[in-house]
Amino acid sequence: MNARPLNVAVIGAGPAGIYASDILSKSGMEVCIDLFERLPAPYGLVRYGVAPDHPRIKQIIVALYKILQRGDIRLIGNVEVGRDITVAELRERYDAIILSTGADTDAPLDIPGIDAPEVYGGADFVSWYDAHPDHPRTWPLNASEVAVIGVGNVGLDIARVLAKNVQDLLVTEIPGNVAQALAASPVTDVHIFGRRGPAQVKFTPLELRELGKQPGVNVTVDEEDFEYDEGSQAALASSNQQRQVVKTLEGYAMQDPEDLTGARTIHIHLFQSPVEVLTDEGGHVSALRTERTRLNGDGTVTGTGETRDWPVQAVYRAVGYAGSPIEGLPFDHERHVLPNEGGRVLDQDGQPLTGVYATGWIRRGPVGLIGSTKSDAQETISNLVADAQAGLLGSGRQDGAQAGHDAVMALLTDREVPFTTWEGWELLDAYERELGEAYGEVEGGRGGRERVKVVARDAMTAISRSSDVPVDLIGEPDADRVPQRVAHRLED
Known part of the structure; x- marks a missing residue:
């Protein structure tokens, strides 16, 4: 173990970075932790990736706030690693660095027509309505009929925000420019498409139920979209959450058409796999072509060859998030993560990079919620502590002005980087x-x-x-x- 405190930099002040910092601070080691964030505000996707009408997210923010409020973890905001300071410079000044930069871009969807101008990334739309400072302040809301590809909560959020009466958003933290644009939107129909069936959708029950509680908004599901094979039955038997999701979907399907009096409608289409975005002579989106699928017996699906064109003027991709490369570090471009083993980042030869770790979505990909994030952080920190106890960290670092917090603050000040703090x-x-x-x-x-x-x-x-x-x-x-x-x- 080191005679002096271990200097650790954590990159990314979302839940993954904050939980990792918290676990490290309670590890029993003497440690000094600097938590870097590229934005002037902490909390990552909790602040900039969740729809503003989700009040339950406040509970997560309260928990994160209490961790940072203690003062033993120093927040350094408005500092972008790779722009204001490099990974190499951090490694020179810290005994270890932990990457928790998350996943902030849309996973690709490779179908013809996907590059049409009215095809948008769901992550970019979320960043717009969540007031991300580095995204344009306007959004082209010109379509009356919209397609959302993807049956996860992000797809639900997008559909709900597009269809919701803007007056019902004015009790949230939504900024004026977003409210003004949504108020002028001509949208009447939002179509959500999933390639598999009700037993495989990734909605969570509460979010799906909330979809049907919006004044003036109908939610429909076609009765033909309820098919279950052996794999589907096994999925339902093993997950109470999935059973609740199916029950809610069935409830939407059994509504009396006379009760659907809202001015806007969200249509959920299952067993429809997007195969092409169709465009008009001017190159603008005119329809989404999907192929009907059928279950194979194990919960997977196969195309039937039966296609249908859905008239829409805009398409939103919500098929998942993807991490971005970090300059100075290896990157797995297929999985969009930092290559790692147990949170230890690996070099091109598959060997651990001494003192470099990863946690959260940049480590495992964009799957799992807070529970997975905490368990990720626990394993990563356990391995960091083991490396420190084995004498692998800090052996080449200098004491005094050349190491840790003071050295980095001096460097950022010399570069006139307008960094921010917890205060x-x-x-x-x-x-x-x-x-x-x-x-x-x-x-x-x-x-x-x-x-x-x-x-x-x-x-x-x-x-x-x-x-x-x-x-x-x-x-x-x-x-x-x-x-x-x-x-x-x-x-x-």
Whole structure:
């Protein structure tokens, strides 16, 4: 074991990074932890990946807040690894680094027509309505009929936000630019497509039930979409959650058509595999072509050759998230993760990179929720502690000014990086809560909201650093920070 505290940098202040930091802080080792976040606000996809009308997410934020509020984990926000400081520079100054950068892009869907201009990544749409500072402030909501590909909770979120009456969102933290755009949307029908059957969909019961509780919105499922093979029956027998999902879907299918009086409808289509996005002569989306599938007996499906064209003017891909490469580290481009064994990141030869670890979705891929994230973090930290006890960490590091927190703060200050801190986040948190109270009075006399997000990165940073706050709290994103896949929207 080291005579001095172990200096550890954790990259990514979402649940994975915060839980890993918490577990490490309670490991019994003497350790100094710096938690880096590329945005001026913590919490990752809990803040920027969940629809604003999901109040239960607040419970997760409360738990994460209590961990960081203790003060033994130092938050360093608005610092992008690879841009403001490199992995190599971190490795020079810390005994270990833990990557918890998550998955922030859409998994690919390789079908003809997928590059049409009205085909959108679900992750990008979520980033827009969740006020991510590095995404364009506008969204092209011009379609009356929309397709959402994917039967997970992200697909449900997208469909619900598209179909929901915007007045019912004004009690949430949704910013004004998003509310204004959604209010003008002409959408009437949102079609959700899944290639398998009801026993295989990835919805969670509560989210699926909430779909049918929106005023003025119908939810329909075709009675023909309820087929079960031996694999399906086994899945239902082993999962109470899946049984609840099927029961809810069956309830939607058995509704009396006369009761479906909403102005907008969400249609859930099962056993429909997308095979092509069709476009008109101008190259714009005109329909989604799907192929009917059938069960094989083990819960998998095979195409029947029977196709159908669904008239839509926009398509949203919600088939999963994918991690992004981290400059200076190996990357598995097929699985979109850091190659690792038990959280130890592996080099190109399959050998552990000394002092480099991964946890969360960048380690295992975008599967599992908080429970999986905690167990991931536990295994990663256990291996880090074992390596430290074996004397593998910190043997080449210097004490004093060249190592750890003080050295990195000096480097960021020299580079004039406007980093933020936990105290800065508390200032921004309080500011957003004050905005919520004020906006509630302005928007229909509904009373105060819990918060309204500040959108612009420079405004978030200024508030966090007690600088002069820009008048425009929404603004436009820094062009050089906008993901390349959505940069064209700045020109629209």
